[in-house]
Amino acid sequence: MNFWYFLTALTLLSALMVVLSKNPIHSVLYLVFTFFCISGHYVLLNAQFLMAVNIVVYAGAIMVLFLFVIMMMDLRKNMPDSKNTLTKLAGAILGGTLLVIMVAATRKMDLSGDAIIANYSSQTGMVESLGKILYRDYVLPFELVSVLFFVAMVGAVMLGKREAGERNF
Secondary structure, three states, X not given: OHHHHHHHHHHHHHHHHHHHOOOHHHHHHXXXXXXXXXXXXXXXXXXXXXXXXXXXXXXXXXXXXXXXXXXXXXXXXXXXXXXXXXXHHHHHHHHHHHHHHHHHHHHOOOOOOHHHHHOOOOOOOOHHHHHHHHHHOOHHHHHHHHHHHHHHHHHHHHHHOOOOOOOOO
């Protein structure tokens, strides 16, 4: 339980640094560290498949894409002016409203753990049980999503391919 508190504090601190960091490259690196901390939470929840997917997809592929886009942009040329008072006030009001909603939602939660312990199975997050459910009960949606990803990949390659004399969008 002490490791959970340490990991949660680390996750919150790195997520806060994502928002507060002035340098966008540092912000992306803090986001990668946040994703690794969240993967640690998945391990503590016995969800190894979600941990692996989170590391491969989010901390790997999407962060490489973010870094590529940030490095391709000229950030000095596109620096926005400082925020005016109205924008800061609106941000503070929205943040306060989100905090009130989160506190109200957590007050209604049952934190005793009796319902969780009654329905607990040690095989819940394991890859084998997830694969059995996925390929037995959800095989058609799984295959349709794979076809959708394939079509999106072919579309991205076709849009990225440049012929001599073609117009760019």
